[in-house]
Amino acid sequence: MIQLYHVSKRYPNGTDALNDVTLRVREGEFVFLTGPSGAGKSTLLRLLMVMERASDGQILIGGRNIHVLRDASIPFLRRNIGMIFQDFRLVPRRTVFDNIAISLEIMGMGSKEIERRVNQLLDGLRLIHRAGAYPGDLSAGEQQRVAIARALVNEPAILLADEPTGNLDPELGQDILQLLLDVGRRGTTVIVATHDHALIERYGHRTLVLTRGQLAEDRPRVVGRVPERTTGPVPSSGVVPVGSGEPTADQAQAAFFADDGTGAEP
Amino acid sequence: MKRAARPTYVLKQAWLLVHGSPWLTAVSALTVALTLTLIGLLAMVLFNASHLLRELGQNLTLSVYLREGATPDQAAQVRQKLQGHAGIKRIKTLSREEDRARNRRLLSPELLQGLDEAAIPGQPMLEVEIDAELASRGDVDALVKWTQALHGVQSVEDVEFGAEKLRLLFALVEIARTIGVVLSVVLLSSAMFFVFTTVRLAVFSRRDEIEVLSLVGATPGFIRLPFLVEGALQGLAGAALAAGLLGLLHLELRSLVRDVYMLNVAWSLLPPGMILWLLIGGPAVGLAASALSVGRYLKV
Numbered sequence: 157m158i159q160l161y162h163v164s165k166r167y168p169n170g171t172d173a174l175n176d177v178t179l180r181v182r183e184g185e186f187v188f189l190t191g192p193s194g195a196g197k198s199t200l201l202r203l204l205m206v207m208e209r210a211s212d213g214q215i216l217i218g219g220r221n222i223h224v225l226r227d228a229s230i231p232f233l234r235r236n237i238g239m240i241f242q243d244f245r246l247v248p249r250r251t252v253f254d255n256i257a258i259s260l261e262i263m264g265m266g267s268k269e270i271e272r273r274v275n276q277l278l279d280g281l282r283l284i285h286r287a288g289a290y291p292g293d294l295s296a297g298e299q300q301r302v303a304i305a306r307a308l309v310n311e312p313a314i315l316l317a318d319e320p321t322g323n324l325d326p327e328l329g330q331d332i333l334q335l336l337l338d339v340g341r342r343g344t345t346v347i348v349a350t351h352d353h354a355l356i357e358r359y360g361h362r363t364l365v366l367t368r369g370q371l372a373e374d375r376p377r378v379v380g381r382v383p384e385r386t387t388g389p390v391p392s393s394g395v396v397p398v399g400s401g402e403p404t405a406d407q408a409q410a411a412f413f414a415d416d417g418t419g420a421e422p
Numbered sequence: 423m424k425r426a427a428r429p430t431y432v433l434k435q436a437w438l439l440v441h442g443s444p445w446l447t448a449v450s451a452l453t454v455a456l457t458l459t460l461i462g463l464l465a466m467v468l469f470n471a472s473h474l475l476r477e478l479g480q481n482l483t484l485s486v487y488l489r490e491g492a493t494p495d496q497a498a499q500v501r502q503k504l505q506g507h508a509g510i511k512r513i514k515t516l517s518r519e520e521d522r523a524r525n526r527r528l529l530s531p532e533l534l535q536g537l538d539e540a541a542i543p544g545q546p547m548l549e550v551e552i553d554a555e556l557a558s559r560g561d562v563d564a565l566v567k568w569t570q571a572l573h574g575v576q577s578v579e580d581v582e583f584g585a586e587k588l589r590l591l592f593a594l595v596e597i598a599r600t601i602g603v604v605l606s607v608v609l610l611s612s613a614m615f616f617v618f619t620t621v622r623l624a625v626f627s628r629r630d631e632i633e634v635l636s637l638v639g640a641t642p643g644f645i646r647l648p649f650l651v652e653g654a655l656q657g658l659a660g661a662a663l664a665a666g667l668l669g670l671l672h673l674e675l676r677s678l679v680r681d682v683y684m685l686n687v688a689w690s691l692l693p694p695g696m697i698l699w700l701l702i703g704g705p706a707v708g709l710a711a712s713a714l715s716v717g718r719y720l721k722v
Contacts, residue, residue: 205637207637228641231636231639231640232639234637234638234639235638236639239637239638245633245634246634247631247634249438250631258635258638259638259639261428262639262640262641262644263639264428267428306638307638310638
């Protein structure tokens with residue numbers, strides 16, 4: 157799903173944020189990305205979102221080389237990648253409902269379908285009673301759940317989370333991570349950037365360790381360590397699938413650039 | 423799924439932008455209204471002045487003075503020559519006595535007392551009513567050229583139709599038109615500047631929202647559209663206000679001309695289609711200004 161070949165990112169001031177990083181994340185995999193501050197975690201996520209371009213190397217997402225992606229195609233790539241930020245990035249002037257609906261409005265979806273999808277997701281996240289509230293009226297945990305809902309509502313193939321628990325207390329942080337694990341179990345490829353080692357140790361998922369812009373370690377998943385809560389009829393984290401069923405790997409692959417239509421070079 | 427944004431969504435977002443800075447929006451819309459009202463007034467003045475001049479041309483009378491001692495045959499020859507020209511409505515031949523009698527009627531009784539009959543001016547002449555297409559000074563010059571050709575006829579002494587006054591009137595209209603164009607450009611620029619600034623501030627105040635929209639995959643067009651509509655709405659509000667003001671002014675002027683000045687004006691004082699042009703032009707001005715602002719400040 158995601159492949160990086162000798163990717164480097166050098167800023168104009170001479171700082172090497174990433175240096176010759178090569179890695180591969182499979183479809184539906186849940187991966188932690190860790191390392192000290194300034195190691196290049198956020199830069200890597202920004203490169204995947206094409207918020208920045210790599211200085212060297214190639215990045216392939218869904219088999220397409222985003223290094224040569226035209227600017228006009230970037231929005232269509234982003235529709236397939238949900239992004240969650242540490243500071244939530246909610247629009248303060250829009251209600252919870254409208255913040256989530258943004259991801260569907262941009263696709264020109266009809267209002268009834270938007271209402272159905274957003275309400276379903278809000279219901280699953282136990283936020284339906286807050287649909288008309290503004291972000292400023294929400295707790296940090298609620299804000300992060302709204303941000304996650306916005307990233308998930310259009311059923312992206314990839315979910316990127318940049319320090320999603322960084323602004324939350326440990327208990328809330330675990331709740332949010334549980335939510336992301338639930339998303340991963342439904343077939344979405346999830347990359348969580350965090351420097352919370354306790355959290356990583358606790359769940360034992362594959363972990364990529366970045367140090368000074370280089371991939372220092374690629375720890376495989378430790379089977380059996382994960383104390384994940386299993387999702388019953390009502391998932392503990394509240395996540396429910398928005399669509400009619402879990403997407404298969406093939407479906408996700410095919411859908412990846414389906415909206416593009418602008419012919420980015422592979 | 424390359425579907426267009428829902429119109430209701432775009433309008434709602436544009437309305438929220440308007441709602442976000444109501445005072446600035448009001449100032450922009452009022453500036454557009456003031457600009458369009460002034461331009462509309464200028465257009466009304468020029469339209470009616472041109473109409474009046476055209477009416478003058480349609481009822482123009484040339485006085486063709488014949489030389490002393492011109493015979494009726496010579497007068498008939500001139501008459502025949504004139505009749506060959508297009509636009510001649512009527513030709514009336516006046517003898518010296520008839521001309522003198524007409525001039526006598528123009529003088530007051532006090533002046534006529536003790537005045538020798540021979541002192542009252544009188545000259546054999548032809549009064550020619552023509553229907554001239556006078557739309558510019560050039561048309562007056564063309565008429566002058568034609569009348570000058572009559573000077574070549576032996577029995578014709580002079581031809582008069584107040585060409586200088588007509589030329590002056592046309593010159594005044596042309597000056598007013600030039601001033602109007604310059605003033606319109608200045609006023610439109612200032613109105614566009616206000617809309618430009620309002621949209622720029624709206625872009626700045628929505629930077630966070632613009633970033634979020636870009637990150638979730640909105641196309642640049644989707645992000646820009648509400649700002650463009652905001653500018654167009656300001657222009658539309660201004661245009662509607664200007665159209666209303668000019669409509670009211672037109673009604674007032676019409677009753678003033680007809681009921682107070684007792685003038686029978688055959689045409690509408692308002693240039694035809696002007697209200698429609700205002701209602702198209704206002705949003706176009708707003709759209710152009712917001713497009714400039716968005717192009718410069720909204721980078722996605």
